[in-house]
Structure formats: structure tokens, C-alpha cells
Amino acid sequence: MFPGIDGFEWTPGHLIFLGIFYTVVAVVFLTLALAAVRAWRSYRANRAEAIRWQADFHDLPARDRACRHALTGEMRERVCELGFDCRRCETHARLLEERPPAQAPAADTEAGGVRLPLDRLYHRGHTWVRPEKDGTVTVGLDELASRLMGTPDRVRLPKAGRRISVNGTGWRMWKHGSDVRVLSPVDGEVAATGGPEAGWYLKVKPAEGRLDARHLLRPDEAAPWMRRELERVQWTLGHSLADGGVMVQNLSEAVPAEAWDAVCAGVFLQV
Template structure:
């Protein structure tokens, strides 16, 4: 009996794994205020309960423009950094290599440099992540997966990059259209977030997280084949600002859970295909790029219901 699918896939520890972050120590640890703590919120300090509690204990008010840090906090930083002014938190976390002084007492929401970094990250090309092959399909490291075969990648500051996973990209093959949500739109976890089409067929995809759309991948709209060719790289779809990063871990697979889930999904496909399954091995260890187009007996509506958990009329 498939017991994995009967429970909500929640990681054992609610720690947001942040993609492409070399240094994961909390900025308060880097500053020497606390002995040890690993960031578990993708460096989204504004929604971090620990950051809020520490600021309250140190009498740092994040709602005013004038810094009100307790004297011992300022003195501690001056002593730790050899008389220099307090360093920018992005230098402390390794987000920037060059030294920079913080003029806002870590009230980053007032800082234009912080906003500029966010804008740069939205346009940044992080390249292809490290992937492993699971049952013929690519599974990207540090990515969270939704049961509807969308993926979520948490990036610095808690933002989430979203896409379609390699399994779905290969299953539905060469797409003709991608309809993405507009900027500023709110998408909800487990609700339809976007649609795609192939010839006279349509499919709806569930969003892996809840949040507001900050950016969309315009090249994918013009060239939907990017999703099939590079689902974890140039084929990403849009970027969200989630309400609370940790809250979005609900119903997502991560790490070894993702491996087990993808194995089960591959077995479901194997059982569905029967004898034609050997077509999936046409490129060696990986499945072919267009499973739907390679097996004439496959029904589009059945695939969307079974693997995307949605239905969409032509």
C-alpha cells in the first residue's frame, strides 16, 4: 500500500533550504551576539520569529527611522570588528564579497542598497542546479516539489522561484503555449497557478506555494520549449514573494522524500504505459523528452488528472 501519499509531505524540521547560499549561519551568530544558530528562513529576517524576538530583547525598534539599539549591542559590534562601524548583514551572510557598512542598524527595509540587491537577484541567472537521476528523471538539489509536479526554489531573502519539474516536462513534451500569472497576482498553494497547452490540449498546474508574483520569465512565454529542454534552468516560470516562507513548506517534498515520491510517480507511469515503457529508455538512463508524443495510447486528460491533479478543458 502506498503510505507516503496518504500523509502531508512535511519535512521533519521546518527549515527553509536556501538555494545557492554558501554561508548559512544566522547574521546574529556572524555578528557574535549568539554562539550558534543556522538560518532556517532563507535570510528573510522580516518574517523570522527568532530575529523579531532578539530585536525585542535588545530594544531595536524596526518601525522607526532612527536607530534605537541598546548600547551594549553597538559596543559589541565595535569591539568585535576592531573599531569599525557595524558591517552590512549581506556582508555578514556572504551575499556580497566587498565590505560595506550598515547605516540603518539592520533595519533593511529602509535600505536602498538592500532593495537594489533584491532587484539584481530577480534578474540574475543562477545557472543549472546540481541534479540526480531518479527513475529516468532529473531531480534538482535544494528544490522543493509539489505533488502536482511543480517545483519551488527558495532564494536569498525568502523569495521563491517556481517551475515545472523534469517529470512533467518530459511527460507532456513539446508545448506550444505557457500562460503565466501577471505581476502582482496572488497564487495559492494547491490552487491552479498557471496553464500550458499543446496543440488543442490544455493543462492546469497547481502552485507549490502561496505568494505574490514579483517577476515572470518572458522568454518562456515566447519559447515554451525551454520548459521541456531546461526545466530547472532557463525554463523557470516566475518568482513569488511568499507570505511566510516556512508556512509554504506544507505539502512539499524535499530531499529523500522527493526521491521516494518521484520513484512512486515513475512506477505509476510505468504501470500506465505497459509494454511501450521501453520507449522511455531511448536516450539511455533518462526518459525521452516527449513521452506523450511517443506513445499513441496515452490520453491527455488522464495524464493531467493522474499527475497534475487537475483537469482543464481544451
Template structure:
């Protein structure tokens, strides 16, 4: 791998830490790395200084620990690492990240959301007592749910987009974990191209509790209706009014402005257990496209030798496929 390519990979992914088995005597020697004990074995971890931390932990940014990536979507209230660090603070073995920041000059005491790269630089005006900060409440309750997030990387299967960082349900709905532990939900490009542009969407109300693998919302196109399975469980905290008011947004940007709602659930890992991602979602989508091609050939005759690409309104172009047949086969709800 060339030097330029390697640097680009490290900048994008943030990988690069090396580790080796150590001995107890190494634990106090910072030059050898960060020492930890797992299962009675000493491990020395040395961060790659050239690698960019994609999701920096507050404790690292405040200088309490040398290297730690956030793997809990900045939801500190449910983070086991944060809970462990707080216990260390109670035992006087560590200082809190707030106290560490308070030791800095006033202009360097930046907001916790700036520390985690979620907003531009902003100085903290409340001495890290976030519960008293109006901006903190605004950010968590209003700004974060409404923030538009686009896929980091998207693959294409014969014209159908498949984002690598989204989780897919086999009923052609998706879920994405976002900062603060929110879960954004929507319909995939395959379903929206399959059924064409909706006249309206029947979206649930805020506060409604949904259960995964059950009907979550619906759409109508002329006299036809379709229902979509919710890929995850949770309580709805935000509904996309733009999609309700302008249904074509879902088709125009299924993985961006076309999301349908945002929800919260206390156990994210369990909630996402059965969903597909990365290579699994690509393999599944390839099979779904193959199934659709076979159905089209049975109704409209042989396709191009290379299969070709499908248009944006498959049912509208080939109504002989049957609306109910399509929703039953692909959405699992017909």
C-alpha cells in the first residue's frame, strides 16, 4: 500500500494502535504505551500518533486518559467505560474529565460537544455543569435529532444504493445509530424504486412505542397501500415532517432527508442483533435484485444481457408485477 493511500486510510478510519503482551514492570512506563490488565495478562497498547481518532472519548480529549475512542455513540449515561471511570474518580484514583478541563485557561475550556467534534469550537460558560446549560439541552433534545446525516460510503447493486454504515432489515427498511444513542429509521432505495413515489405516508406519532419486526408505518399510492416493518424497537422522539408534507423527499434522498423517524431504546446492541450491515447487506441486496429480475422476466420477457439498471418507478413501468405481490415478496407485509 502506498504511503499516500495508507495515510488517507488512517485519516479516514482512525485505526493504527499496536499492542503486545507485557509484564507488570511495564505498567508505569508511559514510553512503552498504555498498560492494562485483562484476564491476568498485562497488555501494552501504543496508539498510532498519525491516526485520527474518529470518535474521541471525552476522557481522552480532556487529557485524563491517553487514548480512547467512543463506542457508545456519545451516550455517556449508558456507557460502561464512563461508569468505570466515574468509579475511579470516586476512589480518588482519577480526576474527572470536568475537573481536568477546569484546570485549563478559561479560553481553552471548550464545550463537551466541541471536544467530541460534534460542533465547532465553543467555550463552556457553565463550568461543565451541563444540566444548567440551555445550549446543552437544546443540542441533545432538538439539534441532534434534526441533524442531517449522510452515508459515509455507498455501494451500488445494479443501480440500488446500499450504504455501508446502515443496518438493514429484510423488509427493506434501515436503521442507523447516531450520536447521543438516537436511532434513525427509514426505507431503503430498493423499496422506494420498487413502489414509486408515494402520494402520502402514514407516520406514527411522537411518543409511540414501536416493536421490531412489527408494522411501523405505511404509504399510499393511488388506490394501493403498503406497510413497512420497523427494523428496531423503541420510543419515537422525532418524526420527519418534511416527508409527511412532501412524500417525494423519501425517493429523492432515502438515506438522507428521506428518513421517517428517530427513536430511543435502552439496549442498542440487542436491538440491532438481527440486522444486516456491510458485506451481509450487499449479499442480501444482490439476492433481492436477482429475485426481482426473475419476476420481471416472467412478466415482461428477457432483460438485457447484463441485466441493466432499474428505473425509479418499477411498479409504474411494469404494473403486471402486481402491487400486492411486490409488497408480499419484498416488504414481507402484503
């Protein structure tokens, strides 16, 4: 067949057939190599965390990606395409300009039995952020996530000095044999770590010295979002109460074992 073999002669048939065949083989392997090179570059550039969230967010069901402005009723049926990073969203900026945030409620709000203290902002991954006087921010789990996790079996917090970024891994927890990756609500450097018994998990020095909170929910926005979240938990459990009901205190023990993973996946936006 090939040159070097007795009796071989190139014919147009050989040229056409082998030309096409080897072009196809080259395209397949170059494509694979291209993906490998790009992956290597992304890995070296520490983009794994951002890619993880991008991939996870892309795979979330559409109703878990509802836009914050759809949850508050400002818009109808809008799905977020930017990984809940409203800092990059033109629509969010425009809406804020058109309708500045209403005055904060006079007292802590509440949704379906979940308290939403006024002194903090909320992230869609069920963490809260509280700005402190010293310029740092404190990060903790909101009441739904706290009741769901109860006392975690194990917690792995980042070391002080470690940089974390919005929607990257904030910390990890284990409960009932499942691991949960809690999304970081802020960009910055970890200054101190707490834990479930402290009521907070991280103290963070915000990146560039100030907290950019455009992607975080204000308490007045958090209430309709939390009602929706409670509804989602009930759907995952396979039933829902017509009046919404009130969430039980010890949710971690109330969730059936077979639904545990699904409930955690829904609440913490995991795939």
C-alpha cells in the first residue's frame, strides 16, 4: 500500500481517499489537542473555580436560575445568564437607576418562618454578608441553610490569607455522608475563620478595600427569594403546602435520607 511496499503506485483514488481520511484524523486529534492546551492554560491561570461555577450554573434547572428581578415581580419569567453576577448585568444596572432601592424595612423581615436580619446582604447560595466597622465583612449561612445543615459532621474552612472569589468555593461542609460546597458571596482575602458554633464562618477583607455588593440581595429582595427557596425545598421533597406553611426548626433531621442530596443540591446550587 504505502511507499516502500512492493508494487505500490500512487493513483488519484489513493490521493483522494487517503487525503480525506488523514484530514479527518488530523482534525480530530488537533481538536483534542486544542482542548487539552486550553485546559492546561486555564488550570495554570487558576481559573478552575470560575469554570466550576460557570459549568454548574449552566447545568442548573432554569427555574433555579431565576433573575432576582423576576423574584421580586419587577420582571416576568426572566432567567439569569450571568451566573448571578449582577455586577456584569446591564439590565440590573438600568433597573437600579430607574427604580432606586426602596427604604429598608424598619425591622428584621421574615419569610416562611425564616428570619432575614436587616444588617446583612444575602447571596443566592444561602450565605449572608455583614459589613463590619473595621472594613472587613463577616460571612455566614442564612437561616434556611443553617437549619438544613444543623451541626455539620465536618467543616473545612480556608486558611487565613487565602483569596476567595464570588461564586468560588467559600468552604466545604459534610453532613449525612454528603459534601456541600458553599459558594463564596464576596471577593477578598480570608482574615479569620469561625464555624457553626460561632454563628459565622469567615471574616474577609474585601478585594480593593471595599465591598462591591451589587450582586447581593438586600433584605427587602431577600424575602420573596426566600419564599421561593422554601417552595423549591418542598418541591424537592415531593410535596408542597398550599399556604406555604412554616419551615420546621430541625430541618436536617426532617429531610428523608433519600432526598438529602437533592435538597442540598437545590439549596446550595450544586450539580
